[in-house]
Amino acid sequence: MSRAAIWRRVGSEEWIEVHPRVYRSATHDLTPRAALRAAALWAGDGATLVGQAGAAWWNLTDRHPETIALAVGAEGGHTPPEGVRTIRRSVGDLARVKVDGVWVAHRADAALEAAASLGLLEGARLLDRALQQDRIGLPALRRALTSMGQRHGVVLARRLVALAEGGARSEAERDAHRQLSRARITGWTANLPVDLPGFGRAVLDIAFAGERLAIEIDGWAFHRDVDRFRHDGLRQNEVVIGGWRVIRVTWYELQENPGYLVDVVRRAVLASAVAA
Known part of the structure; x- marks a missing residue:
């Protein structure tokens, strides 16, 4: 198409310039996905959507980046x-x-770089969601971490991968123990075994035996598949039938609201004393 033909369409407002040499039809909105495509078209086939832009193109997140990042090579880029x-x-x-006409970093690489750029909590949510949806797997995440080398964000990326591999639950348990100890709350036992008739032996993450109060710790949702979710539900039912009250806390709650656990435990213990 000649330059004159292009400018006739622009002049008549049939086309709207998005970036130099990139236009959209006036009958179409500039959606977040269209903005990603427009940026990729401007940069050319040598460029690659990375980070949050790549994760958004893979539909791993509903959060679209305010600034679209494109890797253009050591010599590329205007x-x-x-x-x-x-x-x-x-x-x-x-x-x-190349996905839907746009060059993008591999799914796991884009997800991990995006997660590291979002910070611990938002990054964890992105990876947890992607893992739940079977969009990526742990081996791919490990490979993505290795390929990051020593780039900016690798320290946080390393922690996120460790959490994804199962470290979230153990970290949450350690945080819970520290919070209870700092609040000088006593009378609890970690990993208390109890025998449940018709179910067998269960281990309570944190137990206040005198008050028959159990604190159950959850990590990332990724690790609770259908079978695990069902087993946990049956187990908790038997614990409750056995006369225990159960409070569940997650890694996210302990990170976002460190005072929640201490507050809910104090209220639960007080309720036990009043009931007695």
């Missing part, structure tokens, strides 16, 4: 338009794939 950021980083052909 001055980017508003809302676009170019990174002078090479993404090899084996580390990217």
Whole structure:
């Protein structure tokens, strides 16, 4: 199409310029996904959507980036338009794939880089959601971590991968123990075994035996598949039937609201004393 033909459409407002040499039809809105495509078209086939932009293109997150990041290679890249950021980083052909007409970093690489850029809590939510949906697996996450090398964000990425591998629950247990100890709450036992008729032996994460109060700790949702979820539900039913009250707390709650556990335990213990 000639330059004159393009400008006739722009002049008649049939087309609207999004970026230099990139136009959209006036009959279509500039949706978040269209904005990602427009940025990729502006940068050309040598560029790759990475980080939050890559994760959004893979539909791993509903959160679309305010600034779209594109890896353009060590030599590539012109001055980017508003809302676009170019990174002078090479993404090899084996580390990217063309999806719906756009070059994007492999799913796990985009997810991990995006998670590390979002911070601990939001990054954990992104990875947890992706793992739950079977969009990525732990082996792919480990490979993505290795490929990050010593890039910015690798320290947080390393922690997120450790949490994904099962560290969230053990970290939550340690946090819970510290919070109870700092609040000088006593009378509890960690990992208390109890025998439940018709079920067998169960181990309560934190137990106040005198008050028959159990605190159960959950990590990331990824680790609670259908069978585990069903087993946990049956187990908790038997614990309650056995005369225990059960409070569940998650890694997220302990991170976001450190005072919650101490508050709920104090109220539960007080309720026991009043009932007695």
